[in-house]
Amino acid sequence: MSKAMFEPIKEELKLLEEGLLNSVSSDKDIINEIASHVVRAGGKRLRPALSLLSAKAGKNYSAKKVLPLAVSLELIHTATLAHDDVIDGAGTRRGAATLNTKWGNQIAILGGDFLFARAFAMVAKQNYAPYVNYRISELIANLCEGEILQDHSAHVALKDYNVYYERIKNKTADFLEVATELGGFVSGVTKEEQEGLRRFGHAIGMAFQVTDDILDLEKTEEELGKPAAHDLVCGIVTLPVIYTLKESKRAGELAAIVTDEHMTLEMEDRAIEIVRESGGIDFAKSEVKRFLDDARNSIPATIPNDVRDSFLMVADFIASRSF
């Protein structure tokens, strides 16, 4: 991710890091140690960055006003990752030891809850409209629904694009949509701008998750910094696989693999080969392009040029990212 992409908010991103550490501080050493470990472990900070950029489009922009929102979005994201890592038994995340590896599942579960609580406390302290609090709460409920539904439909040879799209909307796109929409909202954008920002966040989020699902099938563990073909092994059927199940002559063979709860490494390799040779990856890449076109077309015409340039760079970054 190039630095230029976030040029208009480079000062705010420094304040964000401070704000994140302050938001989890406690008078208990062990709490500080746990919370700062997970917050420091970093990541792309995509959600807060999108909310900060969107805020720049508003006539009442104030870093002081929007930063707590940006901090709380990153805290919520970090909390969900801490819980995901317990569920997946993941050992590393973003190159650092996960909470469950370093301190055990108990601390990882409670630590995630602590981050959720501090995120809400942060938002509650501001004088945001109740809409902001409500939208963030419902976002988390939707994230959980998305994950539960994904688990519930594991190892099913899904052939319905809409089920997949609804799932990744819940899981990823809603979050980016909330970041862009609320960032603008708290800074006083117009109704039209708010809707444009919302649609931009949604489309970027859809493109981001489809790309993630492509990379899961294309890349090695080393390249990803997390286990490769993780979805496939867990029976989570993603867009390239759904296309192949619908369109390929070898759909039957693929269906037999994805519905098998005891997938061997050999089966995994064969499934990836079938998907690639059947054009599943290419199809998913064309869908990413479509979402990114939507995203570019959704950027409100009235926002400042430097913010527009950043948004276009975000779209380019998602189109070309490889990690």
Added chain:
Amino acid sequence: MSKAMFEPIKEELKLLEEGLLNSVSSDKDIINEIASHVVRAGGKRLRPALSLLSAKAGKNYSAKKVLPLAVSLELIHTATLAHDDVIDGAGTRRGAATLNTKWGNQIAILGGDFLFARAFAMVAKQNYAPYVNYRISELIANLCEGEILQDHSAHVALKDYNVYYERIKNKTADFLEVATELGGFVSGVTKEEQEGLRRFGHAIGMAFQVTDDILDLEKTEEELGKPAAHDLVCGIVTLPVIYTLKESKRAGELAAIVTDEHMTLEMEDRAIEIVRESGGIDFAKSEVKRFLDDARNSIPATIPNDVRDSFLMVADFIASRSF
């Protein structure tokens, strides 16, 4: 728990059950099934009942206004129990199968998060003062801190009452304090009444948790509806044990047991015997009495007689409860 105790709010308690089910409803069947299972599994509803009773003391009492608060407190409590059950690997709770037993750890973790989110959404939708949202968020952060600290100090032969009291304040008393204080607050009690209600909730909460810790040592699994001597086995040192570690001639023997991470059933029985014979249980019971006296003395003089009578019955119930 006798019905008369909650006589002034018996209609509200019926509405509470409806409100709880509505608050977790979803257009996805599996989410409804999971969330309604855990909500229906019931419990004492002590937190919402205390908030409803306290609300009755306010000049602006409205069931419609306070019920969402009561619902959200019970959702938060239920969420923390769902996560505790994952941590403890508990199979049953309140006589029903836990989420982790019925659907696995993933669903139990995400289900807990979902309940937290819906609790916040419920509060966010109301026109409560920001103080309410903030107090509830901080409550959850404190609950997590309390649990993390408890885990961190497991298998330590603690001799400091204050460390124990701070822990049970975080873990239990803060929650009951928030229930009574905010119940009154949203119904427009006076500042003095609010403070009295807060102190009543705190003292009741301390008495409740010390009683819980006594029962853990006194009762069988059958009587409790959950594993007996659970704290002891997990190395969680509670008030009767701390007293014994400080005062008994057999403190050394007890310390050797509680600091042993591989406690046998025989060691467990011996520890309980030492605590009982050294007067640890009696001391803890005298502390419960002290907290209940505080509680009774904290009830604001200006609240309605039927609410006062209920509060006094709550205190009596805690003094005499055996489950």
